[in-house]
Amino acid sequence: MDYQEIVDYINRNFNELYSPDTGEEQAEFLRISPKDWKELAYFLRDDGNLVFDSMMCITGIDYGVEDENLGVAYNLHSMTHHHKFEVRIDVPKSKPMIPSVEKIWRIADWFEREVYDMYGITFEGHRDHRRILLPEDWEGFPLRKDYIFPETWHGIVVPKIKEEWE
């Protein structure tokens, strides 16, 4: 199935709940709200016509300093039917909470930890919700656009980056 067929199929099963994104990007993804995610995730994985058994990638996105939302993109792939799909969930920066799909796709375990590590998005229901790449006591979430680079870490001074070639 191609993108449009998948969207139609999902809509048929979810009472036209989701409408394709019509933003400025000619996007080929489905933008949904966090509360629907878990149900949809099970559907995506278990439905016989979709069988998205492989989670290719989970990407955290910060839409910019002015934008009030953080986004998470889920790239799915079906090893059985050889089709792909992307789901995107936006959450407000004030309360970034998304249900975890770590039990549905096991790899989401580490991917979600990475997104949390870099963007501070909390994944509810994750059984091992810790930072993964950064130290446990790291402050801030580095991939956010408003991240301020620390000058010291545990008393170690971070050398300043030279702006131009010298």
Add this chain to the structure above:
Amino acid sequence: MGIETLTLDRSAIQGEEMVLNIGPQHPSTHGVLRLQVVTDGEIVTKITPYIGYLHRCFEKHCENVTYEQVIPFVDRCDYIASMNNNFGYAVAMEELMGIEVSEKVHYIRVIVAELNRIASHLLAIGTFGLDVGAFTPFLYCFRDRERILDLFELLCGARLLYNYIWVGGVSHDFPIGFVEKVYEFLDYFEPKIQEYNDLLTFNKIFIERTADVGVLPADVAISYGVSGPNLRGSGVKWDLRKNEPYSIYNKFDFDIPIGTGAMGTVGGCWDRYYVRIRELEESVKITRQALDQIPREGDVHAALPKKIRPPKGHVYSRTETPRGDLGFYIISDGKPKPFRLKLRSPAFTALSCINEIARGWMIADVIAILGSLDIVLGEIDR
């Protein structure tokens, strides 16, 4: 009163569990990785991997440099197979920008990528042998890998981090006589595969140590997003070069080797290892075909954009590196710097299943399983 009344309270004689840190400084973690291992005697009951010791926030770097400048950073992710990483980035960018590169560039890319795949698999095979205690195969592999690095040095001056495949082309055309040199190498290399088989693959001790150990069933592998030779070792016939052909891989005739369980259960360490050995043969096959067909004329710089400024939009593209599916999720906002660049690393997903498959084995097996997954920490930590 029979003998049945004699019971033993086993909980009273069970010893305490011991927590052992394998790494960050350990000879067999293939980088700076820490595995916190809970052991009961020699049996490992739980493994918690701690990664990030090499973390340099590659993705943040990328947001601060232009698209061209990302390529050297990509090199440094999977430093064992830089060509393949360059390739993956170039494919993603070309998809985002809609660039069509010339036939010759495609062939050059395939040749260098397959050569680098051979080099990377040689390293994986050698270090895996080292992990189970065989020292000599390691040096045999390095002897042959050296020749590939010499070829790359001739090609672009670098031996490890090439910065060779650019968006829209490659940095240099093949130097004079390079094609012949690659032919020469392939003729030299092909018989050597048999040497590895004789020395390591079919060694009884090696089979005892690796077959049936760390079995990764196909469904678990897919759920964990394991890809590349590790997935194929579990018996899943999945190779992006064949199933989602990018570049010109659809022009070549080659097989996808999968784990068959010839020496034990499908998906054991031996299967993962043997898939790599067989892939060496396939890569040689592909390279030979590419060398036969490569057009002699053509400009490798023709499609290079003057300035890389992709249109607004996003792309998720993946290619097959020696370690598996390398994905790039790139969001462009129309500026010369990436708005967001995410690298989906195959080694990252491979390592995440270590607790699942290595639990219940002995310490020596954990080392073997880790070696069979062929991880590169530069890519995991990014």
Add this chain to the structure above:
Amino acid sequence: MGADIIFWMVVALTVGSAFLVVLSQNLIYSAIALLFSFMGVAGLYIFMMADFIAATQIVIYVGGILVLIIFGIMLTQRIRDVRISHTSMQRGIGGVVVTLIFLGLFRMITGSPWHFEAIPEVEGTVSGIGKLLMVEYLLPFEVTSVLLLAALMGAAMLSRRGD
């Protein structure tokens, strides 16, 4: 004369390390001191021209039993802290008992009418021991081996995990 000095050195080694075994607060130290004590005993056997017994002493006690003792200590104690220690309890009563036994033994040794004779030049004890074991004491030898076999099987059964 030369042999005498060496004899006393071996005695000192045996008794000294035996004292260390008893008095050391550290269980591992006691075990290691036991090594030297065993070696000393083996040396004493050599002075008694019992070379086979001396070698047996080392094989069985040093190579086998002592290793098992240390193995046991390392397995059963908490591995984390190296300082495995034990304290001697009830030193008073123990001292009295030990002194009494020592006095008794001392009296016996000094009181017994030892009769001395020159050491015969034995050409090895091995064949003698072998003949005795295989001819005269065959039954006890075999019974012992069956007993040991039973012990071995029992240990194997106990250490088997699950059922």
Add this chain to the structure above:
Amino acid sequence: MVDLLLQKFSEVSFLSGMPSALLFVLAATLIALPLFMFVAVNALVAVYAERKISAFMQDRLGPMGQGVGLHAGKWGLLQTVADAIKLLIKEDIIPALADRKLFILAPFILFVGAFIVFVGIPFNQHILVADFNIGVFYIIAMSSIGVIGIIMAGYSSNNKWSLYGAMRSAAQIISYEIPLALSLITVIMLVGSLKMQDIIIAQHGLIWGILPNWFIFNNPFTFIAFFIFFISGVAEVNRTPFDLPEAESELVAGFHTEYSGMRWAFFFLAEYANMFIVAAMTSIIFLGGWQSPIPGFLNGPGWGLFWFFSKAGFLIFVMMWFRWTFPRLRTDQLMQMCWKYFLPFSLINLLGVGLWDLWLN
């Protein structure tokens, strides 16, 4: 040999006035010193051989140098000398939390365990420090001291890797001692003596007119016993594929992880001394020791040395060959091999040799 020296001393006038205890110590030292030198030189030569053999097996050159000067000498001959000097002058590190006394004592016990065995090894017809009545048994007994040193080293380092190494080695060495001794008994049954020289002399002559009458060729059971003995010997000295106690890819370096400099060098000396002992024992017991393969051909004491060292050297080469060819076994496989294959086979061997001997004699 000590008695011989004492006798010689009594003939020298200025020594006769000295107390006999002093003379005894003097005689013992005079014998021990060359033996010690031999152990050290053996290690130097073996290390060089190991480097070169591994290099040739791995398609590389190994230590090389041109001329004298500050290179490693012709063909890298000075490499091990340089190594030895480095080890001697290296900083001696004792971890802060290590058990100091045991930590210091361990390498010496290990080394003494290896060194003391040399007393019973006949190098040729005459060079044998003491021909004990219990010769072979003495060697088996003394070689079991070393394991205590390994356990002490592993325990005192206060390092979990070392502890694992020590535990593995204790289990391994105790287990493999059994098939080792049982295969030895097959030969002892045939000879009827524990004396080393008796065992060697019993292998004089030819069988069927072609093969030397060595015990390896004596009968099918001793032929199997030879392999069990040699492989168990390799396991006893922790060489690949049985190098689990020091498996560098798993246990970093096992029981000697925390050792450095001269202390570590003692482990090294002991390892190579033990290798030589296993090779020497195998060649004495199964390959006729100092006897020439053809009776009466090149048979003098000098040639005795030559034959002994070439047989032992060949077996050492085989051990190195093992090391650079095989992967490592796992603990349970190692134990399985010992208890499930070697032990029953050596017991059957024992029975077989007994029956064979009864039948033929």
